[in-house]
Amino acid sequence: MRYDQWRMPDRSEAEEFIRLFHAEHPDQPVPLLTRLRQVADHLDRYGTYRHTRAELDFGARVAWRNSSRCIGRLYWQSLRVIDRRNAVTPDDIHAGLCDHLRLATNHGRIRPVISVFAPATPFRSAPLVWNSQLIRYAGYRAADGTPIGDRAQTGFTDTVRRLGWRAPGGWFDILPLVIQTHGDKPQLYEIPRELVLEVPLSHPDFPRFAELGLRWYAVPAVSHMRLRIGGVDYPLAPFNGWYMGTEIGARNLVDPDRYDLLPVVARLLGLDTRSESTLWRDRALVETNVAVLHSFQAAGVRITDHHTESRRFLTHLAREEAQGRTVPADWSWIVPPLSGGVTPVFHRYYDAAELSPNFHLDEDARARANGTCPVGP
Numbered sequence: 001m002r003y004d005q006w007r008m009p010d011r012s013e014a015e016e017f018i019r020l021f022h023a024e025h026p027d028q029p030v031p032l033l034t035r036l037r038q039v040a041d042h043l044d045r046y047g048t049y050r051h052t053r054a055e056l057d058f059g060a061r062v063a064w065r066n067s068s069r070c071i072g073r074l075y076w077q078s079l080r081v082i083d084r085r086n087a088v089t090p091d092d093i094h095a096g097l098c099d100h101l102r103l104a105t106n107h108g109r110i111r112p113v114i115s116v117f118a119p120a121t122p123f124r125s126a127p128l129v130w131n132s133q134l135i136r137y138a139g140y141r142a143a144d145g146t147p148i149g150d151r152a153q154t155g156f157t158d159t160v161r162r163l164g165w166r167a168p169g170g171w172f173d174i175l176p177l178v179i180q181t182h183g184d185k186p187q188l189y190e191i192p193r194e195l196v197l198e199v200p201l202s203h204p205d206f207p208r209f210a211e212l213g214l215r216w217y218a219v220p221a222v223s224h225m226r227l228r229i230g231g232v233d234y235p236l237a238p239f240n241g242w243y244m245g246t247e248i249g250a251r252n253l254v255d256p257d258r259y260d261l262l263p264v265v266a267r268l269l270g271l272d273t274r275s276e277s278t279l280w281r282d283r284a285l286v287e288t289n290v291a292v293l294h295s296f297q298a299a300g301v302r303i304t305d306h307h308t309e310s311r312r313f314l315t316h317l318a319r320e321e322a323q324g325r326t327v328p329a330d331w332s333w334i335v336p337p338l339s340g341g342v343t344p345v346f347h348r349y350y351d352a353a354e355l356s357p358n359f360h361l362d363e364d365a366r367a368r369a370n371g372t373c374p375v376g377p
């Protein structure tokens with residue numbers, strides 16, 4: 001299934017969404033039954049319908065509310081929704097993505113933002129960004145096979161090189177954006193340097209940590225997931241929040257198929273790595289996470305820790321339940337990858353429901369982002 005190609009929106013899903021919107025926002029200028037008739041009529045005549053500005057805002061926020069893997073949903077109502085449905089050319093889209101980063105970064109006071117680009121029409125496929133996030137570091141293999149940079153990005157890095165990118169070959173090179181619009185081949189765009197806020201990593205107690213030369217970017221903006229609202233698919237709808245430290249310190253920097261830095265940090269800390277039972281991995285892991293949180297805070301860049309965020313998530317659960325809503329959640333994603341059992345989210349089970357609106361990761365989007373999709377229109 002290619003969601004960037006036009007498909008008739010599902011009628012019952014459209015109706016269900018309009019009803020949900022009116023149920024949660026009863027004071028609409030256009031009454032529910034009028035709007036339902038309008039939507040049905042548009043579906044009959046044009047095979048699609050267009051969300052109002054208010055429906056788009058609500059739909060995007062509820063898609064976040066329904067994201068069962070996200071621990072940070074307490075603030076779902078504060079999501080800023082940018083309507084980019086009129087952006088058509090790759091230049092327009094690039095400009096929209098740059099605006100997104102500017103607004104989201106906000107000099108370090110990160111704001112949750114989503115930019116919603118056009119859905120497909122019968123005459124035009126939807127625009128796409130191939131990158132999995134707007135900002136990511138390239139990954140390479142040196143001549144002798146040693147990995148350099150983010151190993152999760154080696155496939156995508158090969159793709160952008162085939163498209164003509166001149167790779168610097170460093171450990172933290174920002175990848176260019178790959179933007180594709182109707183009937184055209186994918187186009188490369190660099191992100192202006194000043195739009196990419198980064199934090200150099202240091203440790204409050206181990207000055208030599210800074211000598212490792214590690215860094216991470218401030219804004220995680222997922223760009224390959226399809227937003228679906230009321231049966232309408234928006235294949236390009238990049239969204240961001242701020243980081244939880246463990247995403248960087250307990251996954252990106254330390255997973256063996258990412259930066260694989262635990263042995264490096266352990267050596268720096270002088271830990272005995274000859275036996276697993278010294279818990280050198282755990283000790284290196286904790287100090288790496290201390291460094292991430294410390295560095296972001298020192299740089300004035302918004303970040304959260306997993307203890308605070310776990311408590312907030314329970315607040316979110318309580319609030320939602322008080323509203324009579326269930327909170328779908330995936331335990332294996334909600335429990336943090338560090339000290340899971342000492343956070344309260346560990347000690348309970350969650351509803352597994354798949355609610356709509358929502359975000360979806362499609363097979364073809366995954367392929368474009370990991371370099372297993374052939375280059376070409």
Ligand code: ARG
Pocket residue numbers: 072220222240241242243244247248252
């Ligand atoms: N885990 C991803 C990363 O490390 C980011 C996913 C979204 N995270 C967020 N805090 N909104 O880059």
